[in-house]
Amino acid sequence: MRALGSGDIIYIIMAVRWTLLLSLVAFLGGAIGGALVALARTSEFKGVRIVSAGYIKLFQGTPLLMQLFLAFFVPGLFGWSVDPWTAAALGLSLHASAFLGEIWRGAIEVVPRGQWEAATSLGLRYWPKMVLVIAPQAIRIAIPPTIGFLVQLIKGTSLASIIGFVELTRAAQIINNATFRPFTIFALVALIYYVICRPLSAYSKRMEQKLLVAAR
Amino acid sequence: MPATAPPAADHALGDTIIEMRHVDKFYGDFHVLRDIDLSVARGERIVICGPSGSGKSTLIRCLNQLEEHQKGEIVIDGTAVHARLKGIEDIRREIGMVFQSFNLFPHLTALENCMLAPMKVRGIPKAEAEATARKILERVHIPEQAHKYPIQLSGGQQQRVAIARSLCMNPKIMLFDEPTSALDPEMVSEVLDVMVELAESGMTMLCVTHEMGFARKVADRVIFMDAGEIVEVAPPERFFTAPQNERTRKFLGQILHAQTQAH
Ligand SMILES: Nc1ncnc2c1ncn2[C@@H]1O[C@H](COP(=O)(O)OP(=O)(O)O)[C@@H](O)[C@H]1O
Ligand SMILES: [Mg+2]
Numbered sequence: 001m002r003a004l005g006s007g008d009i010i011y012i013i014m015a016v017r018w019t020l021l022l023s024l025v026a027f028l029g030g031a032i033g034g035a036l037v038a039l040a041r042t043s044e045f046k047g048v049r050i051v052s053a054g055y056i057k058l059f060q061g062t063p064l065l066m067q068l069f070l071a072f073f074v075p076g077l078f079g080w081s082v083d084p085w086t087a088a089a090l091g092l093s094l095h096a097s098a099f100l101g102e103i104w105r106g107a108i109e110v111v112p113r114g115q116w117e118a119a120t121s122l123g124l125r126y127w128p129k130m131v132l133v134i135a136p137q138a139i140r141i142a143i144p145p146t147i148g149f150l151v152q153l154i155k156g157t158s159l160a161s162i163i164g165f166v167e168l169t170r171a172a173q174i175i176n177n178a179t180f181r182p183f184t185i186f187a188l189v190a191l192i193y194y195v196i197c198r199p200l201s202a203y204s205k206r207m208e209q210k211l212l213v214a215a216r
Numbered sequence: 217m218p219a220t221a222p223p224a225a226d227h228a229l230g231d232t233i234i235e236m237r238h239v240d241k242f243y244g245d246f247h248v249l250r251d252i253d254l255s256v257a258r259g260e261r262i263v264i265c266g267p268s269g270s271g272k273s274t275l276i277r278c279l280n281q282l283e284e285h286q287k288g289e290i291v292i293d294g295t296a297v298h299a300r301l302k303g304i305e306d307i308r309r310e311i312g313m314v315f316q317s318f319n320l321f322p323h324l325t326a327l328e329n330c331m332l333a334p335m336k337v338r339g340i341p342k343a344e345a346e347a348t349a350r351k352i353l354e355r356v357h358i359p360e361q362a363h364k365y366p367i368q369l370s371g372g373q374q375q376r377v378a379i380a381r382s383l384c385m386n387p388k389i390m391l392f393d394e395p396t397s398a399l400d401p402e403m404v405s406e407v408l409d410v411m412v413e414l415a416e417s418g419m420t421m422l423c424v425t426h427e428m429g430f431a432r433k434v435a436d437r438v439i440f441m442d443a444g445e446i447v448e449v450a451p452p453e454r455f456f457t458a459p460q461n462e463r464t465r466k467f468l469g470q471i472l473h474a475q476t477q478a479h
Contacts (some may be wrong), residue, residue: 112319115319117282117315117319118315118319118320118321118378119321120280120282120308121280121282121311121312121313121382122308122309122332122333122337122382122385123305123306123308123309123310123333123337124332124336125305128336128337132336136323137322137323140323
């Protein structure tokens with residue numbers, strides 16, 4: 001055992017970049033996947049709706065930790081060995097796709113029927129109707145819960161430490177194993193998560209209030 | 217109402233533009249349209265009335281296939297339409313539709329509402345789409361509201377923008393589904409005036425409305441629907457003075473009573 005030095009603190013703080021990078025990649029992957037899931041859930045084809053609903057149920061009904069384990073081990077069964085970074089990015093992206101897909105499905109369905117009908121009656125096809133009429137209205141509604149989920153996702157990246165990906169939480173564990181100053185170290189880590197997540201939560205709340213006022 | 221369209225017999229009608237033959241529609245087990253036969257000539261103006269739930273909206277929504285019919289044939293300007301028709305959008309863009317609840321796009325200004333479909337559906341360049349939109353907003357008497365968002369407009373103004381939005385597509389047919397029912401009474405006439413002017417321009421129009429003054433003034437034929445059937449079709453003069461069917465008489469009694477009460 002050794003003393004906790006300023007180098008250790010800096011090591012922990014620097015590990016934040018992996019937390020942020022993983023969050024960003026998972027969020028972008030989840031945004032692409034989530035858009036597809038949301039469109040599939042609102043599709044006019046029943047089969048597509050059923051499959052996407054199953055996907056959402058699967059990921060919402062199992063722990064994120066299990067999803068990360070599977071993302072780490074399942075590719076190996078097919079002879080594709082993945083490093084912890086790839087597994088974490090993949091697992092979190094699939095996870096985020098399900099949750100964002102469900103959030104955005106709700107937002108799409110809140111856009112009144114009349115908007116679809118007006119756009120359809122003007123002769124707009126599916127994609128221009130979605131992109132120019134429905135999405136701009138759905139996005140406004142979706143922003144607060146989307147940011148709310150982003151906060152969950154950032155905190156969720158800490159689970160990637162278990163499959164050996166060195167981000168903020170994992171870095172803290174490593175330093176703690178060497179110095180055994182758990183209170184100082186994990187208080188610092190909690191503070192860092194708080195500083196990242198709190199403004200996002202506050203922003204999401206404010207947006208939600210604004211939408212409520214606008215809806216009146 | 218200041219404007220008057222020439223009475224029915226005074227304007228020439230063209231060839232058949234809408235043909236419905238033995239059309240049936242069901243919602244599940246519920247038989248909502250029963251054996252509808254209707255043929256509309258180019259330039260003709262039709263008013264459809266009838267009690268709530270009689271299938272008026274459903275009938276006109278079948279024309280642009282917002283609703284699918286299960287039996288019979290609907291032919292629009294020479295093309296038989298059904299929901300799975302490839303290129304149904306090409307039919308829809310020739311049919312303007314005005315809704316009771318306006319359904320303007322809330323994130324776009326009045327002008328942008330009018331430009332969207334011409335640009336994205338017809339591929340008209342922006343400058344030209346804007347010029348047309350401004351001209352048509354003038355035609356519905358609200359050029360000064362072009363840059364406002366729907367929420368900043370009164371109901372009557374919103375409905376006129378909705379009419380303009382449809383007209384910007386230069387449609388061959390205009391469908392109206394109770395366009396004045398959601399309006400405060402003082403705004404009804406500004407919308408009806410625009411519709412009368414549109415009728416004068418020779419547009420083929422099908423209007424679901426209970427505005428009997430409008431029907432008398434512009435309709436070539438008035439259709440009375442009840443329980444999913446077309447019960448009576450007649451020129452307005454005969455429709456209002458000598459309705460043949462007992463159900464029509466009863467309905468007219470109620471509607472005229474309600475309207476004299478209101479005015
Ligand atoms: N999507 C739907 N599903 C089931 N029933 C419907 C649907 N839309 C309308 N109906 C029913 O069909 C009937 C006719 O409706 P509608 O055409 O809107 O009548 P109207 O416009 O004459 O008031 C009503 O009884 C209504 O309840
Ligand atoms: Mg109706």
